[in-house]
Amino acid sequence: MxxxxxxxxxxxxxxxxxATQQAQRAEPTFEEQLRDNQRRLExxxxxxxxxxxxxxxxxxxxxxxxxxxxxxxxxRRTTTRIRNELDRQIGGLAGEIDxxxxxxxxxxxxxxxxxAVLERRLVDIAKRGPLFSYQVLLTAESFGELLSRYKxxxxxxxxxxxxxxxxxxxxxxVGREQRQLVQARDVLAVRRTEREEELERYARLEEVRQARxxxxxxxxxxxxxxIARLAQDEQRLTDLIETLDRARRxxxxxxGAPRTAAITTGDLGRLAWPVDGRVLYQxxxxxxxxxxxxxxxxxxIAAPVGxxxxxxxxxxxxxxxxxxxxxLSVLVDHGGGYYSFYAYLQDATVRKGETVVRGQVIGxxxxxxSDEGAHLHFEIRGQGGVALDPIDWLRNRR
Numbered sequence: 001m002x003x004x005x006x007x008x009x010x011x012x013x014x015x016x017x018x019a020t021q022q023a024q025r026a027e028p029t030f031e032e033q034l035r036d037n038q039r040r041l042e043x044x045x046x047x048x049x050x051x052x053x054x055x056x057x058x059x060x061x062x063x064x065x066x067x068x069x070x071x072x073x074x075x076r077r078t079t080t081r082i083r084n085e086l087d088r089q090i091g092g093l094a095g096e097i098d099x100x101x102x103x104x105x106x107x108x109x110x111x112x113x114x115x116a117v118l119e120r121r122l123v124d125i126a127k128r129g130p131l132f133s134y135q136v137l138l139t140a141e142s143f144g145e146l147l148s149r150y151k152x153x154x155x156x157x158x159x160x161x162x163x164x165x166x167x168x169x170x171x172x173x174v175g176r177e178q179r180q181l182v183q184a185r186d187v188l189a190v191r192r193t194e195r196e197e198e199l200e201r202y203a204r205l206e207e208v209r210q211a212r213x214x215x216x217x218x219x220x221x222x223x224x225x226x227i228a229r230l231a232q233d234e235q236r237l238t239d240l241i242e243t244l245d246r247a248r249r250x251x252x253x254x255x256g257a258p259r260t261a262a263i264t265t266g267d268l269g270r271l272a273w274p275v276d277g278r279v280l281y282q283x284x285x286x287x288x289x290x291x292x293x294x295x296x297x298x299x300x301i302a303a304p305v306g307x308x309x310x311x312x313x314x315x316x317x318x319x320x321x322x323x324x325x326x327x328l329s330v331l332v333d334h335g336g337g338y339y340s341f342y343a344y345l346q347d348a349t350v351r352k353g354e355t356v357v358r359g360q361v362i363g364x365x366x367x368x369x370s371d372e373g374a375h376l377h378f379e380i381r382g383q384g385g386v387a388l389d390p391i392d393w394l395r396n397r398r
Contacts, residue, residue, distance in 0.1 A: 261336025298379030337383030
């Protein structure tokens with residue numbers, strides 16, 4: 001073998017133990033594993049805590065139950081992750097306890113064996129007495145024999161010291177194994193308790209979810225019933241307007257003088273608002289609670305209860321009476337087939353057949369018990385009862 005090859009083989013042989021020692025050092029200790037497991041649990045629990053805070057925010061504002069159900073589903077999935085993590089850690093701790101128990105048994109056996117050897121050595125030393133070493137040296141017949149006996153005594157003393165050191169190391173190892181075993185059993189008991197708590201939490205979340213699901217279905221039915229009733233009320237209003245329109249056209253056909261229209265297309269974007277307030281819902285089909293769709297023939301304007309409602313143009317009061325879900329309502333005929341409709345009134349200050357002028361108070365805002373709270377529902381209808389977007393007719397408030 002060449003010198004270079006021999007050096008390479010020697011380097012590999014020298015590197016092998018170092019790599020083995022490095023791999024052994026890289027393996028995490030039991031305490032490091034516990035800390036890593038605790039961090040994993042805390043990370044998942046922090047995620048669930050964020051979801052719980054989100055649920056509280058959802059519940060403190062107007063919301064759809066579907067949002068709450070989605071949050072509960074996320075919490076259930078996170079709780080399942082925590083439970084799976086606890087199961088993994090419980091399995092690992094059980095294996096660690098088995099290993100620690102086996103290691104402790106081996107260490108105790110080795111300690112017992114070393115203790116027995118040490119006890120025999122102590123008995124031998126006690127029988128020979130404290131001057132045995134001096135007697136052995138002084139009875140040597142030559143200098144060479146003296147050196148041999150000295151070397152023998154030195155080796156015996158080294159062996160005794162090594163035995164004492166081995167005994168101390170085994171005692172320390174037994175102590176470590178015992179502490180690790182106790183710690184593992186304590187952590188295992190805690191993890192099992194936490195797992196039971198997570199199972200109970202999951203069961204509670206499932207109960208809440210089922211309750212919310214039943215409430216969602218019940219609310220969906222109620223909303224659908226309300227939409228159906230609202231459609232009936234809208235059809236009733238449309239039929240009434242069509243009746244008024246037919247009467248107007250019949251009168252004009254008989255030669256009657258056509259009534260001057262107080263609203264024309266020239267009023268687009270020029271009519272005053274019946275009340276000042278924020279628009280709660282727009283004209284057209286809007287998203288309702290629990291993934292429902294609510295058709296809107298007008299707009300909702302938020303205003304405090306008792307706020308005066310003013311007519312947007314001159315005309316004649318066609319109705320001033322309760323109209324189903326619209327509660328107390330006023331319909332004003334502006335001539336030419338145009339009408340304005342005011343609903344959710346607290347009261348009406350006009351009567352059917354009464355003539356009104358632009359800006360006159362026809363009632364006051366009510367509707368505090370409605371889903372939207374106190375507000376005015378306002379519509380503009382064209383010929384044949386066709387619903388028009390009021391925003392196109394009212395002044396731009398920007």
